[in-house]
Amino acid sequence: MILNTTHNNPEHKQIIADLIGSPYSLVQKLKMKGIGSKRMIIDEVSPNMQNMMNKVSDINYANIELRPKGIMIMINQGLNNFTWIIPYYQLVIYKVNGSSLHAQGRFIHFRNSKTFKENKRFFDKLLDEKVKYDMQFAMPQSV
Structure with missing residues (x-):
C-alpha cells in the first residue's frame, strides 16, 4: 500500500500500525x-x-525504516513524500547490481553507489528481521 504522507494524517498512522506494527521504542x-x-x-x-x-x-x-512486522520505504518527490508499506510476508529482496525490493506487484531498484554501500549493515539487519519474522510461521520438520 502506498500513502501520500506529505501532510500529517492520523488515519495513516493507524493504517501503518495495523499493517506493519507500531514504531519501535527508543530503547529498542x-x-x-x-x-x-x-x-x-x-x-x-x-x-x-x-x-x-x-x-x-x-x-x-x-x-x-524497519517496523516489527514489515518495512516502510519513504520516497521523496520534490515537496511530496510517499510511503510504501510492505509487510515482511510480501517482501522479496534481490541483490543484483545494487538491491531490488519487490512486493504487491511493484518494485524499486536502488543504484549500487556510495550511499548504497554505506547501507550494507542496514540491509543485513533487514534480512535478519525478515528471517526472524518468517521463522515464527515455519512448518515443523518431520522426523
Missing part, C-alpha cells in the same frame, strides 16, 4: 543500533510507481 532502537537506512538513490521503479518519481532529470531518493 538503541538495542538494534538504529532502524533506518541512509538515503539511497533510486535507479528504477515499476511502471505503476512512475507517478511518484521526479518528472525532470532529478535524482530520486528513498530511505527505509
